[in-house]
Structures are given as C-alpha cells and as structure tokens.
Amino acid sequence: MHQSETRTLKPSQGLKGEILVPGDKSISHRAIMFSSLAEGTSRVRGLLRGEDCLATLAAFQQMGVRVEDKGHELLIHGRGLHGLQEPEDVVDCGNSGTTMRLMSGILAAQPFFSVLSGDKYLRRRPMARIIKPLTSMGANISGRQQNTKAPLAIQGGQLRAGEYHSPVASAQVKSAVLLAGMQVEGETRIFEPHLSRDHSERMLRYFGVAVQQLPGGAQVTGPVNLQGREVEVPGDISSAAFFLVAALITPGSELLLKNVGVNPTRSGIIDILRQMGGHIDLLNQRELSGEPVADLLVRHSLLRGIKIGGELVPRAIDEFPVVCVAAVFAEGETLIRDARELRVKETDRIAAVCETLGKIGGQVEALDDGIRITGTGHLQGGRVNSFGDHRIAMSMAIASLAAENDVTIEDTACTETSFPGFWELLEQLGH
Numbered sequence: 001m002h003q004s005e006t007r008t009l010k011p012s013q014g015l016k017g018e019i020l021v022p023g024d025k026s027i028s029h030r031a032i033m034f035s036s037l038a039e040g041t042s043r044v045r046g047l048l049r050g051e052d053c054l055a056t057l058a059a060f061q062q063m064g065v066r067v068e069d070k071g072h073e074l075l076i077h078g079r080g081l082h083g084l085q086e087p088e089d090v091v092d093c094g095n096s097g098t099t100m101r102l103m104s105g106i107l108a109a110q111p112f113f114s115v116l117s118g119d120k121y122l123r124r125r126p127m128a129r130i131i132k133p134l135t136s137m138g139a140n141i142s143g144r145q146q147n148t149k150a151p152l153a154i155q156g157g158q159l160r161a162g163e164y165h166s167p168v169a170s171a172q173v174k175s176a177v178l179l180a181g182m183q184v185e186g187e188t189r190i191f192e193p194h195l196s197r198d199h200s201e202r203m204l205r206y207f208g209v210a211v212q213q214l215p216g217g218a219q220v221t222g223p224v225n226l227q228g229r230e231v232e233v234p235g236d237i238s239s240a241a242f243f244l245v246a247a248l249i250t251p252g253s254e255l256l257l258k259n260v261g262v263n264p265t266r267s268g269i270i271d272i273l274r275q276m277g278g279h280i281d282l283l284n285q286r287e288l289s290g291e292p293v294a295d296l297l298v299r300h301s302l303l304r305g306i307k308i309g310g311e312l313v314p315r316a317i318d319e320f321p322v323v324c325v326a327a328v329f330a331e332g333e334t335l336i337r338d339a340r341e342l343r344v345k346e347t348d349r350i351a352a353v354c355e356t357l358g359k360i361g362g363q364v365e366a367l368d369d370g371i372r373i374t375g376t377g378h379l380q381g382g383r384v385n386s387f388g389d390h391r392i393a394m395s396m397a398i399a400s401l402a403a404e405n406d407v408t409i410e411d412t413a414c415t416e417t418s419f420p421g422f423w424e425l426l427e428q429l430g431h
C-alpha cells in the first residue's frame with residue numbers, strides 16, 4: 001500500500017521544453033505477458049516501470065519466468081505456452097485491472113490452480129465481465145460476491161473455443177477472451193459495441209500469431225505459437241495527455257512530447273482537444289514494433305466546449321478526468337455522454353472528477369453516464385483528495401497550473417502506478 005502523501009502546487013507561468021513521457025502502460029503489460037509465453041528470449045525497451053506493470057512482471061516471475069534487467073532493456077526468457085509453473089502463493093495484481101483480467105484469460109487454460117488478488121480498489125472492481133465469457137469457454141473461475149469480485153480462484157484446465165458478444169467496449173475483456181482462445185483448438189471470436197484499444201491484436205501479430213480483425217470484433221485460431229521478439233514500447237499517450245492539457249490551458253506554453261504512441265484506438269484525446277480548438281501537431285510519424293508513434297507539438301490555445309460520445313469514448317476512456325480540466329478553461333459547455341464505464345475505473349471517476357474539480361471552483365455536474373462541465377475559465381484553488389486514483393491526482397496537478405491560488409492534493413503517491421517521475425517532470429518544466 002502507498003503511504004499517503006500530500007503536495008501543494010502553485011499556479012504556473014507557462015511550460016516550455018521537450019519531454020519524454022514513460023512507456024505505454026497497456027503495451028508494457030502485453031510485452032511482459034507475450035514475452036513470457038513466447039518461445040525464446042525477448043528484449044523489451046522503453047518498458048513502463050510503474051507499479052501496475054511491475055505487478056505483471058512479478059506474477060510471471062512467480063510462475064517461473066526468468067527476467068534479466070539490463071537497465072535500458074529487459075531480457076525476458078519465455079517459457080512457451082506450456083512452460084509456466086503453478087504459483088505457490090496468491091498472485092498480487094496490486095491496483096491493476098489489466099493484470100488481473102488479462103492474466104485470468106491466460107491462467108484459465110493453464111493446467112494448474114491460481115488465485116489472483118489486489119488492493120482494495122481492484123477488489124471492488126467488476127470481474128463478472130471476464131468470468132462470464134471465460135466460463136462459457138469451459139473455464140473454472142470463482143470469486144467473491146457470487147463470482148463478481150476478486151480474489152479470483154482459477155482452476156485452470158482444458159477450454160473450448162468460443163464466441164462472445166461483450167456488452168461493453170473493453171480491451172481487457174477482449175484480450176482475456178483472445179488469450180484464452182489462443183491456447184485452445186479452433187476459432188475464438190469476440191465482438192464489442194465499439195472498437196476498444198487493439199494492442200493485444202497488434203502485439204500478438206508481432207509475435208507471429210494470426211489474429212484477424214472482424215467487423216465489430218477479432219478472432220484468433222488456436223493453439224498458437226509465440227516467437228520471442230524485440231519490442232520497443234512507445235511513450236504513453238494517456239500520460240502525455242496531462243502535458244497536452246497543461247500546455248493548452250497555461251498561457252505562454254509550448255511543449256514537444258517526443259515518441260508518443262498514437263494508435264488510432266487510443267488517440268481520441270488528440271481528436272477531442274483539437275475539436276476544442278487545441279493546437280496539436282503530429283510530427284515525425286513512424287511505426288515502432290507494430291504501433292504508430294509520433295512527436296506531439298502543443299501550444300497554449302483558446303478552447304471551446306464540445307459534445308463527446310459514441311465511438312470516441314473508448315478511444316479516450318482514461319483521459320476524461322483531464323479532459324474535464326481542459327473543459328473548465330474552454331468557452332461554453334462540454335458534455336460527455338456514453339461514458340458509464342468511468343464509474344468502474346480505479347475509482348468512480350464521474351463522482352471523483354465532480355467532487356475534486358467542484359472543490360477547487362469548477363462548475364461540474366455528474367450525469368448517470370457522463371459529466372457536464374461549464375467552462376468558466378477559472379479555478380479558485382483549494383484542497384482535494386485523489387481517492388487513491390493516479391489519474392485523478394495528476395488531473396488535479398494539471399488543474400493547479402492554471403488555478404488562481406494553490407491547490408493541495410492529498411494521497412498523491414498513487415501516481416507511481418502509471419507515471420513514475422510525474423512530479424519531477426512537472427518541476428523540471430518549472431512548476
């Protein structure tokens with residue numbers, strides 16, 4: 001557990017410079033998982049060494065995967081699909097939904113018993129969404145509260161291929177099904193209401209697995225063989241998002257964010273901020289290990305409120321707390337709908353954003369499936385609590401840049417889950 005930590009931030013004069021944000025969290029998890037399940041050694045560079053991904057790494061080490069840390073890269077000696085060992089103890093997924101849900105897909109088809117648990121926030125999050133499809137493939141998984149919450153107990157075994165129509169657009173659900181399906185004979189298909197992030201599909205292909213894109217879904221034909229590869233993890237657009245908004249709302253700012261992943265299933269934040277009138281240029285576009293990457297140039301801009309919903313929501317799902325900060329400084333109203341999923345993130349982010357932004361002077365209204373923000377152009381400042389949610393803590397830090405008085409944020413150590421070095425980077429930029 002984190003020590004509670006409180007920070008007080010002062011308004012900023014503008015941020016200038018060139019920065020690198022840490023590696024993409026989603027891609028880092030998958031790099032660790034797929035390297036562990038591959039034949040041969042993988043070299044992974046740019047890996048996010050945040051607590052969430054370290055939980056995934058420790059889990060595979062617990063199951064016999066050997067990892068050599070060379071500093072600038074990690075050598076992961078894969079054990080193939082059939083080489084994992086039964087963990088002797090509970091696997092601790094920490095705060096990480098991705099670790100728990102993707103690992104459930106992997107472990108459901110492994111010939112041993114495992115138990116997955118995590119911190120108090122993760123133990124509150126819905127797990128029926130993966131238990132249901134995996135059970136329909138023959139998995140034996142049970143959990144607390146009528147099989148809806150962690151800890152999860154998984155008696156791994158032989159599964160059958162399946163087809164599942166997920167009611168939510170969730171890459172964690174999609175990946176859990178694909179990762180189970182790739183271990184069993186035949187075609188497994190997963191459909192979702194809107195396309196969620198496709199990092200699993202891309203990286204599985206990069207490791208030599210045939211994953212097909214279907215209209216509204218994806219398919220894998222098992223059993224597969226993963227081949228160890230060199231993986232270069234791009235910077236996390238979800239981490240970059242904080243600095244995009246920081247520059248947009250703080251007069252005098254201009255930032256170059258280098259080497260950021262711009263996968264179209266993740267780049268909704270760029271579309272949103274541009275629709276709001278934000279100046280963001282994509283420079284030096286290229287591909288790294290099957291993922292599109294660019295340098296992002298962003299300048300202070302006059303923003304206007306917009307309506308956000310539909311397919312854009314899963315493409316920016318982790319960025320709504322900081323989108324709300326931008327919306328406070330936009331002219332007019334910003335309306336976010338179709339975003340009920342925000343209620344089951346690390347915390348209920350609809351409630352958390354409304355409470356925190358409201359406390360420092362924002363005009364924010366919680367809706368059942370979204371948030372309405374009235375752009376007033378100013379925040380008074382004050383004292384807030386992050387609710388132990390890394391993205392709430394960082395959004396409040398960004399809000400403080402353009403606030404009129406100090407903002408004190410309680411419980412800030414949680415930023416370690418996705419963005420080690422966040423506070424130092426802010427300070428380095430003169431804040």
Ligand code: S3P
Pocket residue numbers: 025026027029098169170171172173175196197317318341
């Ligand atoms: C993730 C998928 C998303 C996202 C989370 C990471 C992933 O969750 O919010 O931060 O790596 O697959 P859902 O699958 O619940 O939408």
